[in-house]
Amino acid sequence: MMNESHAGTARAALPLSWAKRGLVSLFDSALVGGRPQQRYFAALGMAEDEIFTGYDAVDNGYFAQQAETVRVDAAACRRTHQLPPRYFLSLGRFVPKKNLPALIHAYRLFLNANPQSETHLVMVGAGPEDFQLRAQCVKLGLQVHEKSHIPERAPASGKWEQQRGSKPGVHFYGFRQIKENPLFYALAEAFILPSLYEEWGLVVNEAMASGLPVIVSERAGCAEDLLEKGFPENATFTSISVRRAGLRSKIRRNGFVFDPHSPEELSRVLGLLSSVAELRIAMGRASRVIVEKFSCENFGRNAWLAAQAAIEKQRSPAPAPARGELMIPPA
Incomplete structure (x- = not known):
């Protein structure tokens, strides 16, 4: 079996x-x-x-190689797909078990606590919650960037499109074929899986193979194995920030775990990870090593x-x- x-x-x-x-x-x-x-x-x-x-x-080598190819020409790839300079990534179906409303709520809290942040949220996927998630962004005052048709054609100004600009917001890219996913992984600063429950979560394998820090719900089946306990190796950053954020028990060698019922906890993780580049780099390196075991x-x-x-x-x-x-x- x-x-x-x-x-x-x-x-x-x-x-x-x-x-x-x-x-x-x-x-x-x-x-x-x-x-x-x-x-x-x-x-x-x-x-x-x-x-x-x-x-x-998953084919770790494929995702690693594709990510490196994209990063060599990162500026051109960002222009072609209209990707923001800095972003957190969510990739998956827009269905209730994925807990995406909590992710958007956490992102709003993150921006409230970090008003100078330039980190956006990119959401790749589609499903029954398409309308609900966009409506939630509008209700929370989050700038919505509708990019479902990129790169096939330039996105038309639609019901959900708001004023363009550099202000951090939520970018909706719609459903994408698997061959396009490495692009989104390669240019992200971290990957987030906020599921209420998940048998495993192969997107976490893909993100790790692409060299990303991963932020994973404690209820995901992969969390215990793919996120190894401990601080990232060869990182000189202090643990003071981790303790101050109340995340000492949540940090892992290659990312963080969090309570999927607590947008507040997730927002603290986003705040810490977005502010310490060295932490992101160390965790991304650890991801590549750990996922090779799978x-x-x-x-x-x-x-x-x-x-x-x-x-x-x-x-x-x-x-x-x-x-x-x-x-x-x-x-």
Whole structure:
């Protein structure tokens, strides 16, 4: 079995839990995302030595190479796509679980606390919340930059377009093909995943492979594995700012984790990261190193080990379960 579910995405209903236990018992091994998924499958009854990690991987080399190519000609790429000089990046579907209203709220709080900031928010994606998110920006007094049609054609002045200028605001780029995503990663200062829950979050892998600091919800399935505890290595910045911002427990080697229900906490992370270039650089370097542990090669190696474990188990099968052991009781 290959799966990325964990306790944070599981439904608590007892009949469903019993059904999952029954399903898992039919498999001889599993390849899962990381430690949260490993614990979840163990809780469902699978032996720990039958559970392997590394299921969630992207082509790290592709994103790293594309990011470097873009950065070589950064000025031209910014002009072509009308990207601001400095920006935080969000990339994904505009659906409720992504918690994007909280991100926009946090960005508003960040600008309130840092009125001289020149850091924008770029949002790449589309979905049912398209209208709601733009309306929220207007309500909060955030400048909206509608860029859904760039670079295919120059954006027409539309309902949501407000006065142009250098004032920080929210840039909506709409849905993009995956081949375009490295451009947005390469020129960003940090990537944000604010999800209320997330099985994993492969966009975090992509951002890390592109050399970015990552700011990730504590409820995302990747947070425990991809954001390693500790301060960035070879960084000479002081931890005083981290303590003052109340973020000592949230900092990681390559970014920050945060409570997705607290826009205030996220705004403090944005404020700290935007103000310390050395911190961003150190975290971006750490991201590149950490994500290599979750490579396609690692996926292939652990998939093979999982298959071997299943074969070995079949060679020496465990005693059959007692009759009725896997039955689901009536509601």
